[in-house]
Structure formats: C-alpha cells, structure tokens
Amino acid sequence: MMIKQLKEGVLDNNPLLIQLLGICPALAMTTNVSNALGIGIATMVVLLLSNLFISLLRKLIPNEIRIAAYIVIIAGFVSAVEMLIKAYLPELGRSLGIFLPLIVVNCIILGRAETFASKNKVLPSLMDGFAMGFGFTFALIVVASIREIIGAGTWFGVNVLGESYQSVLFFIMPSGAFITLGCLVALMKKLTSFPKKVPKNSIESLESESVTAEKVEEPVEIPAEEEVIVEEIKEEVEVAEKNDN
Amino acid sequence: MNNDLIFSPSPHIKTPNNSRVLMIDVLVALTPALIWGVIVFGPRALTVVTVSILSCVIFETLFRLILKRPQTILDFSAVVTGLLLAFNLPASVPLWIPIVGAFFAIVIVKQLFGGIGKNIMNPALAARVFLYSWSKHMTAFPEPSFLNGEHMPAFAISINNIDATASATPLTVIKQGAIPSDTSIFDMLIGNCAGTIGEISAVLLILGGLFLLARKVITWHIPVTFIGTVAVLAFLKNISGSSIDFMLYEILGGGLMLGAFFMATDYATSPVTKTGRLIYGAGCGLLTVLFRFYGGYAESVSFAILIMNLLVWYIDRFTKPVRFGGKN
Numbered sequence: 001m002m003i004k005q006l007k008e009g010v011l012d013n014n015p016l017l018i019q020l021l022g023i024c025p026a027l028a029m030t031t032n033v034s035n036a037l038g039i040g041i042a043t044m045v046v047l048l049l050s051n052l053f054i055s056l057l058r059k060l061i062p063n064e065i066r067i068a069a070y071i072v073i074i075a076g077f078v079s080a081v082e083m084l085i086k087a088y089l090p091e092l093g094r095s096l097g098i099f100l101p102l103i104v105v106n107c108i109i110l111g112r113a114e115t116f117a118s119k120n121k122v123l124p125s126l127m128d129g130f131a132m133g134f135g136f137t138f139a140l141i142v143v144a145s146i147r148e149i150i151g152a153g154t155w156f157g158v159n160v161l162g163e164s165y166q167s168v169l170f171f172i173m174p175s176g177a178f179i180t181l182g183c184l185v186a187l188m189k190k191l192t193s194f195p196k197k198v199p200k201n202s203i204e205s206l207e208s209e210s211v212t213a214e215k216v217e218e219p220v221e222i223p224a225e226e227e228v229i230v231e232e233i234k235e236e237v238e239v240a241e242k243n244d245n
Numbered sequence: 246m247n248n249d250l251i252f253s254p255s256p257h258i259k260t261p262n263n264s265r266v267l268m269i270d271v272l273v274a275l276t277p278a279l280i281w282g283v284i285v286f287g288p289r290a291l292t293v294v295t296v297s298i299l300s301c302v303i304f305e306t307l308f309r310l311i312l313k314r315p316q317t318i319l320d321f322s323a324v325v326t327g328l329l330l331a332f333n334l335p336a337s338v339p340l341w342i343p344i345v346g347a348f349f350a351i352v353i354v355k356q357l358f359g360g361i362g363k364n365i366m367n368p369a370l371a372a373r374v375f376l377y378s379w380s381k382h383m384t385a386f387p388e389p390s391f392l393n394g395e396h397m398p399a400f401a402i403s404i405n406n407i408d409a410t411a412s413a414t415p416l417t418v419i420k421q422g423a424i425p426s427d428t429s430i431f432d433m434l435i436g437n438c439a440g441t442i443g444e445i446s447a448v449l450l451i452l453g454g455l456f457l458l459a460r461k462v463i464t465w466h467i468p469v470t471f472i473g474t475v476a477v478l479a480f481l482k483n484i485s486g487s488s489i490d491f492m493l494y495e496i497l498g499g500g501l502m503l504g505a506f507f508m509a510t511d512y513a514t515s516p517v518t519k520t521g522r523l524i525y526g527a528g529c530g531l532l533t534v535l536f537r538f539y540g541g542y543a544e545s546v547s548f549a550i551l552i553m554n555l556l557v558w559y560i561d562r563f564t565k566p567v568r569f570g571g572k573n
Contacts, residue, residue: 169378179353186357 002127009131016139016181017188021107025099026140027177033156036144037137038092039099042081044133047109049077051129054117061118070113071104078104108136139184146180147171264361267512268321270462274453275328275507281449282442285389286336288399290442294331296340300347301327308356322361326350329369332443332503333547334376337387340402342379346372362513366554370508370547377542384542386414386439414439416498420543424490433497444500454506463510466522467529471505472496474530482538501533504546514554521557521564528553 015021022043029039053073054061061069082100086093093100103109112132117125148154151171153161170176283290305323309316317323330346350372355364377383387397415438418425428438436446444450457463479495480488495501500508509515509529516525529549536545 166379169380170375171378183357 001124005124005127005131006134009128009133009135010138011135011188012192014135014139014188015108015111015132016136016143017185018192019108019111020185021111022136023181024102025106026143026181027174029096029099030140030144030147030177030180031172032148032152032154033141033144034092035095036140038085038089038096039103040133040137040140042085042096042100043103043106043108044130044137045081046074046077046103047112047133047136048126048129050074050109050113051117051125052122053077054113055120055122055125058118066118067110067114070110070118074109074113075104108132143177143180143184146184147176151176264320264322267462268325270457270460271325271507272321272328274456274462275325275332275443277449277452278332278443278446278503279328281436281446282332282336285436285445286387286442287397289397290336292340292399293334293336293338293343293442294328297331297334297343297347298324298327300344301330301351304348304351305356308352309360312356314360317361320361323351326355326368329367329443329503329507330372333369333373333441333500335383335386335440336442337385337397338382342376342382346376349375364513366551367508367511367514370504370551370554373547374551386441388439389437389445414498414543415494416537416543419491419494419498420537425494430490430493430497433494438498441500444503447497447502450502450506454502457506457510463506464519464522466519467510467515467526468505470523470526471509471529471533472501474527475501475533478531478534482534495534495537499537499544500546504533504550505529508546509550509553514557516557516560516564518561518564518566521560524560524564525553525557528556 009015013019016023016026025039025043030036050070050073054070057069057073078101081103082093085096085100112128116128120128145155149160150168153159153165153167168176171180279294282294301323302318306316306318309318327343327347330350331343334343334346350368354366354368354371355361358364373383413421415425415428415433418428432438433445434448436449438445454463454468458465476492476496480492482491505526509526516522529546532549532552533546536548537543540548542548
C-alpha cells in the first residue's frame with residue numbers, strides 16, 4: 001500500500017512529469033541542483049503538513065468554503081516554512097526568492113488537498129503528501145541536474161566535467177528549462193505507458209469497472225494482463241472499505 | 246471497368262515537383278554563395294560546411310532508425326538544413342560547433358516535432374540561436390582572407406588565435422554608432438567583408454533568390470516586404486551621413502539577404518496565404534530593425550525570423566480566405 005503510493009508519486013502519477021503541476025518552480029528554480037533541492041523539500045514539508053491537517057479537519061470544513069479553508073491552512077504552513085528558511089538558511093532563502101512564498105499557489109498542494117487529503121484518513125494522507133512531495137523533489141532534481149551539468153559543468157556546485165568543458169549557456173536560460181522539461185515529460189510518457197496489446201472484448205467490462213473503482217485523479221491504466229486489473233480492483237475495494245470505516 | 250476514364254477527386258492538375266526537387270533547387274540557388282564563402286574564407290569554410298551537412302544527415306538517419314520511422318533522408322531537407330546552418334556560422338568556429346548545432350536543428354527542432362514539414366521553427370536558425378551559448382565563437386568573425394592568402398588551418402578542431410584574426414562586421418561598426426570606414430558598399434555587395442560563411446555576398450544571394458523566384462519555389466511576397474520594411478525603417482532612422490548609404494549598409498549587411506530569400510521562405514514555417522506572407526515579411530523586417538537598433542546583438546535577422554515563425558499559425562488564422570460561397 002505504502003510502496004504503491006510511493007511508486008504512484010514518483011513514477012506513475014508524478015506531479016511534475018505526469019500531472020504537469022508545479023511547472024512554475026520547475027522552470028525557474030532548476031538552474032542548479034541546490035536550489036531545486038531547497039524548493040523541493042520546502043514544498044514537500046508544506047505538502048506533508050497541509051495534507052495532515054486537512055485530513056484531520058476534513059469533517060469540520062464545510063464543503064462550500066473548502067478551497068478557502070485549504071488555502072488558509074496551506075498559506076499558514078508556507079509562511080512558517082518561509083520564516084524558518086530565512087532564519088536558519090538565509091543563503092537558500094535569498095536564492096529561492098519569491099518562489100518560496102509562491103509555494104502557496106503551487107497546484108500540487110491544493111490538488112492533493114482537494115483530491116486526496118479531504119477524502120482520506122490521516123495516515124494515507126501523510127503518506128500521499130510524502131510520496132507526492134518526494135516525486136516532485138525527485139523530478140526537480142533530475143531537471144536541475146541536467147540543466148546544471150550541461151549548462152554549467154557542475155553538480156551541486158562541484159565541477160564534474162573538467163575545466164576545459166565549454167558550458168552551454170542555453171540550458172541555464174529559461175528556454176533550456178522548457179526543452180529539458182519537455183524532453184523529460186516525453187520520456188516519462190514513454191516509460192510509464194503500458195503496451196496496448198489488450199484483447200478487446202474480454203477486457204471491456206472489467207475496464208469500465210476499474211474506472212469507477214479508481215480514485216478520481218488516477219489515469220485510466222490499461223495493464224497488459226487481465227489479472228493485474230483484477231488484483232488492482234481488489235486492492236481498491238479494500239482501500240475504499242478501510243476508508244469508509 | 247477497364248476504360249480510359251479516370252475518376253479521382255481534385256486536384257486534377259499535378260506538378261512533378263516534390264520535396265526533393267524543391268530542396269535541390271534551394272541547394273543550387275545556394276551554391277554560388279557557398280563557392281564565394283570558400284573563396285573568401287579558405288578551405289576552412291568548406292570543412293565547416295561539410296561537417297555541418299554530414300552531421301545533419303547522420304543525425305536524421307539515426308533518429309529515424311532509432312524511432313523506427315521511414316527514412317526521409319532522400320528528400321534532401323537535412324542537407325539544406327546543414328548547409329544553411331553552416332552558412333550561419335563564422336568560418337573560424339571549432340568543428341564541434343556545427344555538430345552540436347546539427348544535433349539541435351535536426352533532433353530537437355525538426356524530428357521531435359515530427360520531421361519535415363512539421364517543425365514550428367526554421368531548424369538552422371534555431372540552431373544558430375542555440376549556438377549563441379558559445380557567443381565568443383559565434384561572434385568572432387574572421388577577416389576575409391582571399392587577398393592576403395593567409396588561410397586558417399582547414400582541419401584543426403579549433404583555432405586558438407581567433408582573437409587575433411577576428412574583425413568587426415559592418416553591422417558591429419554601425420552598432421557602435423559609426424559608418425564603416427574600411428568597408429565600402431561595393432565591398433558589401435560583392436561580399437568582401439567579415440561575416441558568416443554564407444551571408445557576406447549580397448549579390449550572389451540575390452542571384453540565388455531570383456533563381457528560386459524563377460523556378461517558382463518561393464514567391465516574391467516575403468523577401469520584398471522583409472527587405473522593403475528594413476530599407477524604409479533604416480532610411481528613416483539614419484544615424485549619420487547620407488540616409489541612402491545608411492540604408493544600403495543595413496540591407497546589405499548581416500544575414501538579411503540570406504534570411505529573406507532562404508530562411509524566412511521555408512514552407513513549413515511561413516504563412517500559406519499571400520496576405521499572410523505580406524504581414525509575415527513586414528513583421529520580420531520590423532523586428533529585425535528593432536532588434537538591430539535597440540537589442541543586444543548587432544545582428545538580429547535570426548531572432549526576427551524565429552519569432553515570426555512562431556506567429557505563423559496566428560497569421561494563417563487571421564488571413565484565412567473566405568471559401569467560395571461562404572460568409573465574410
């Protein structure tokens with residue numbers, strides 16, 4: 001269950017590379033790996049805390065004003081994280097700049113609050129926050145590593161390609177961010193898409209069931225074998241039952 | 246049903262032209278400028294051109310092999326891209342520059358968007374702008390060397406004493422606020438000035454452009470509006486001396502002729518309608534002038550064309566003709 005959620009966050013439903021959320025920090029804060037790590041971990045901490053509290057308060061928050069309530073919770077934690085970073089890591093705080101307070105409007109956090117934390121118990125919500133935050137940080141670090149190594153010849157500020165390497169300025173600039181991200185999204189699409197060799201008539205009935213059983217934000221998967229689907233449906237039903245209790 | 250009547254949907258009149266014929270026409274039109282570039286900059290220019298074309302062809306073949314798509318190498322579009330890319334490089338660049346540029350042009354700009362006809366920007370120009378990452382190589386223009394006979398080493402990977410041989414292009418001089426004193430307008434017309442391999446000789450490029458016009462590969466709309474807009478705006482701007490002189494320096498200098506005849510007219514990245522082409526050409530000219538006068542680089546035809554490339558979709562939508570019987 002936990003491993004499945006983690007895999008979901010990092011690979012199958014990666015917030016950045018599959019859901020394409022949080023593009024703004026991913027483009028702006030990936031010029032070097034340490035910035036990416038900073039913004040990634042800050043986002044992850046906020047995501048963990050907001051998921052925790054939204055999940056705790058999910059029965060108290062009236063449905064009509066839930067978005068406002070979520071934003072208040074998220075903004076509170078973002079302010080706290082921002083102050084902590086500025087107090088203890090002033091260097092990092094300066095290089096993250098405006099993107100630190102902008103975590104408030106990061107779609108990943110509100111997205112997870114809306115689609116997961118508000119419907120699930122505390123522990124799965126915490127796990128979801130960790131998985132999604134980790135997946136986001138991981139994706140940011142991949143983008144930043146590519147950009148920093150090609151664009152400056154360094155990784156975490158350490159020279160890795162030798163003195164004679166003539167760095168590619170292009171990758172440090174915004175256009176390089178777009179191209180790197182685009183190529184990674186395409187690669188991710190290639191890696192996570194299942195081969196579509198499914199016998200049609202035998203699978204259709206199962207497929208429609210699996211759609212309804214799956215949680216809203218999950219993409220409809222077409223696994224190669226029927227057994228996988230059946231197993232998944234069983235798991236989903238179990239999860240749903242646990243949540244109902 | 247074995248009779249002589251053939252039933253088929255329109256169009257009924259066909260031309261033998263296909264991509265390959267068009268591309269070979271472009272290659273023929275570019276040949277005089279290529280020969281001139283080699284005469285002026287020595288065998289080094291030929292090496293750069295060869296490396297560029299070969300890498301473009303190899304990258305295209307490999308990419309389509311790896312992705313198991315039909316080979317398109319025989320339409321010669323990769324050769325044209327390679328040649329145009331080399332035309333946009335100074336002859337003194339290290340030889341890895343055309344290889345990296347070819348990779349960017351073919352793989353990133355052309356093939357990732359689906360190959361010939363589907364690219365959203367001109368691959369050679371996009372690669373040139375990408376190569377500005379190494380601006381010290383891209384903006385060090387060797388002196389025309391055919392008079393003093395001092396040639397750069399043809400096959401050395403990189404040339405160390407670029408700084409010693411580098412000289413300012415006429416546009417760089419204008420950017421610094423003066424009319425070039427050592428380069429006359431006649432020099433610029435025939436191409437006896439510093440610059441990239443393919444852009445220096447205005448008269449040979451115009452000749453090539455006229456050939457393409459005569460072969461109906463391109464129409465007059467884009468080159469005329471492009472160059473015309475630059476001419477008019479430069480005439481009005483005039484920094485010093487005679488307006489006519491200044492205007493001639495602006496339209497003969499840099500990559501304007503190369504850009505207007507060969508790059509802006511690329512089918513995949515220029516508007517379909519005639520009105521659209523007029524707007525597109527004027528836009529290219531306007532942006533060129535604005536960037537030249539107020540931008541960071543002395544030369545800006547590439548940036549102007551690339552930006553207008555991205556607007557082609559809108560221009561086509563905007564100038565969509567009313568179909569027969571349709572409403573306005």
